[in-house]
């Protein structure tokens with residue numbers, strides 16, 4: 140069922156909290172991205188986002204948010220049904236627009252799961268998060284009229300205004316074990332990445348090592364990655380940052396539930 144458009148705003152939380160979370164999908168796979176790539180994990184994907192990256196590979200959580208409201212108990216039951224998994228990845232959409240994500244993370248933590256959150260880093264919440272996998276959005280993600288997958292650039296200004304919130308980002312880096320995972324389209328992204336990393340280092344008490352900074356090639360299909368991964372790998376070597384593959388795309392292309 141379509142998720143009401145008000146899930147896009149964090150202010151809708153109070154009303155929605157009783158109903159649980161808008162869930163787009165729950166599936167079991169290998170973590171495909173970042174320092175835990177290859178680890179068997181259950182993915183819980185919430186619907187609704189406060190940004191609109193033109194390249195978003197989860198279109199039905201952002202541009203066309205779709206899902207069903209589910210209470211935390213029913214989500215936990217499905218997570219537990221994947222008995223082999225010790226790791227849970229909470230993703231979206233933007234999972235931190237939802238207050239109820241905190242309750243889900245608390246319950247997962249109580250049951251002994253390792254929790255990763257995939258977030259764009261614009262909203263801080265206090266929750267038991269074992270790895271904050273933060274993917275701050277660069278200027279190259281902005282949905283200009285030429286790149287808008289849906290309209291004619293109606294989201295350009297709002298996306299541009301909201302894509303970086305240095306207070307939320309630095310609070311998260313100080314609170315949790317963190318990886319900063321940048322989607323790279325080409326080498327023109329690198330000056331913005333180095334500048335942002337410098338600003339995070341200035342704003343936080345935490346040491347952000349170069350290998351906590353990950354470059355991930357843009358592409359939601361193998362064919363698209365064929366056009367980006369070599370250049371991004373070279374850039375990681377040149378700048379001393381870590382390269383992360385998109386292992387799930389290499390293995391399963393853009394198949395649903397992977």
Ligand SMILES: C[S@@+](CC[C@H](N)C(=O)[O-])C[C@H]1O[C@@H](n2cnc3c(N)ncnc32)[C@H](O)[C@@H]1O
Nearest residue numbers: 194195196197231232233257258259274357358
């Ligand atoms: C769909 S997002 C959901 C979590 C959160 N909204 C975020 O952007 O971090 C999950 C991850 O996929 C990445 N991603 C989305 N579309 C992509 C694409 N076309 N190529 C590479 N990575 C992409 C995001 O940057 C993020 O790291």
Ligand SMILES: Nc1nc2[nH]cc(C(=O)O)c2c(=O)[nH]1
Nearest residue numbers: 168169170171230257387397
């Ligand atoms: N296998 C797999 N690994 C992932 N890591 C982060 C994902 C996400 O969409 O947040 C993702 C995903 O969609 N699939």
Ligand code: SF4
Nearest residue numbers: 188191192195201232
């Ligand atoms: S922030 Fe994440 S979910 Fe939202 S549009 Fe960008 S990639 Fe998609």
Ligand SMILES: [Mg+2]
Nearest residue numbers: 196197230397
């Ligand atoms: Mg994904």
